[in-house]
Amino acid sequence: MNGGSVLRAARLVATVPAPLEPGSADAPFLQHTGGRRLVVQRADTELAVLDTASGDVVRFPAPWPRSLGTVAVSPSGDIAVFAGLHAVRAVAASGATLWELRHACWADECPEMHEEFGSYADDCDEGGEHEYAGSGSAAFSCDGKLLWAHVRGPLAADGAADDAASDEFWLVLDAADGRVLARTSTGTVASGSFHTVHPDPAQMGLSVGEGEEGSPALWGRLDGGVLSVRKIDDETVLLDASPSGRHLLATDVQQDALYLHAAEDGTILRDLDADGAVPPHSQGGRVYWDFAAAFTDESTAVAGTSGSDAGYGPGRHWLIGTDDMAVRALISYPRPVSGPVRAAGEGAWYTVSEDRTAVLVWELAQES
Template identity: 30%
Template structure:
């Protein structure tokens, strides 16, 4: 798992009180595993900064046509910190009528090492770095047209991209060892756990099996607290008042393990540490919690 980052008050924040000042409000951010640099996207470039906020390099990619869709480029560091994986929603770019592209950049210089066309027209791409150190999964969302998942492998020379055979599942997380991953249905009515890398479904849990009647759904959120325990987030509303609850699942047996207090009201505010604990981020501070 790469180091999580959160934007707050003009800085990218990482656990341990590490901050990276940035000149412009970023869209997406990532922090290097050794905490010496961070990357963030703006409306027209990918920027790498050091701990003092000094710019190490910039990678320009132009403006987006469809501002109303909140289009965002995406970034993630490789596990060894030597590369930055970069998603460009080129289909929405004013400079390009082609499909979205995926790139691997040298983390030290920003130079492009490898690129691939994805054949999508996404509003954004969420990247998950696999524990094996070579693979990355990217989930490209096309809004009401679906969500498309790809597996990328970089061998130091070329970028190989393999698509998964569905367009209605949103990637949520890898298991700690990377042998499984979890997705939520695009219409948010079930969570599935898949074998890696082929994607075979080994467990599926509909939201109705979690003890609810009425209009509820699964957030596109969750994760693995440890190798055998995952959490999902059920959402709904009482009138105009939205609510969410975190549920635990045994991923080996499918047993429902009840709810737990996540110590945050944000359904997307839990960062699983994969050792039975998790982090939340509030008021510019990361906090660690255990059950």
């Protein structure tokens, strides 16, 4: 039987209200580490972090507007790290800066090593040199002790050293004080990036968007103070790591196929083309995978085609068997959902409501 003709029910685990108004903030996202789920939402002047277990909300003052970088939150929810155009800054809920690492500006033609955001705040408006600057990203290791950061070099601490060339670096920092424990050049020219957290704190994934130039996916491993980096592919986006950490789920930049990689060496073990595996729309149109997916266990994942479904009907999510990379079933929901699926940990995934006011956590319903 074709997996696309089989239905598998999803059960709603939780509906978590977004902590900020959608009109003035980015869409919320759910972070899961160490068995704790945090709903994170960024506005221009603050970052709100909601603990789904207690309902408590911690608010961090933001050092610069949300369009000028990305953010990472510690697994305990008590530290926010803002990766901006000129610095990576760790902030406590009190507003105090815990540490800051300054680096070269992400704006292509800007030669300055900025001391603070105020020095270029007026140049971020329409037509300004910093309006369309690239950006890096940061992520805490699963235990919260390390911070992995993708930045543009040189670092302020490099001074005028001969080897402090303009380059992009992947850093591993002590999350407590911002000390650089290891670093290596990525050889990339990023317009943006994001990390994929691994269950081993000494490993991390990095997907780098280079516009029309490609999308290299890198895998980092910290061993004895040395950061070694392996390129998985030049046109790949990492989606999730399996619960054991042995496997990685990815897609290509055209979103044609899902790929199961071995985390150990990046080898492609199996793949699944959307064309042929997913029933086409009755009105035609290319079917392709979303840039998001979630492992529910070591041999099962949920992936969507909601982007290609838009305009043809409701977005569809699919249960994928990763042992043979085959569609097992179409996910059936008890209420309408929108957008892609993302990992929520402990066998669950989440979606964001269409009006961005809530995070919906789902798991597979028990089969009767």
